[in-house]
Amino acid sequence: MYNLSYAETMEDICADERMNEAEAMGIVIGMLEAAREKGANSREAIEAIFNTRRLWGFFLESLSDDANALPKPLRADLISVGIWVLKEAERLRQNEVTSFDAIIQINTIIRDSLQGASS
Template identity: 70%
Template sequence: MYNLSYAEVMDDLCSDERLNEHEAMCIIIGKLATAQEKGIRSPEAIDALFYTRRVWGFFMENLADDANQLPEEMRANLISVGIWVLKEAEALRQWEKEDFSDIIEINSIIRDSLAG
């Protein structure tokens, strides 16, 4: 029988959560890149923006939870990024913007920070 310490179990859980978040960001970036290729009025753009909004909504809800163990300042900064992403997604959805490069870049930075 395995005898794992609490710290080892928590490290594994946190690692899995970061891996899941990293994977979600990879999916977002892939969908946004496809939307960039297909155009703002494509079904791919609608799908990419819908998925982006859902994932970031989940992230922000998790970041706002008092049980979240990230430092408060980091949580606040990430929530600010999330607000920007949601505003950018809405501008794209409303066809006020047509270029996905900024939202792709920000999501790529967040994804890359989750890989470490």
């Protein structure tokens, strides 16, 4: 019988979590891209903004938890990114901006980082 050490088990669990987060980001990015094609006032835009806010709300809650194993400076940087994403999503919702490019780009960078960390 093969016994994994605690560290190996935790590493596997964390890799799975990062992969799930990357997949969720991929879904949101796809929604944002569809919204970009359909326009800022489309049903796709409403759904994309809603789901972007939900996902980043989850991330921010996780990042602000003291049990989060990421280094504090990295957590702080990611929280700053998350706050920007939420503000940009609100600006899109309020029609203060109509381009989805910046929010797609930031989410893509984060997704790609998560994918790199889980491989």
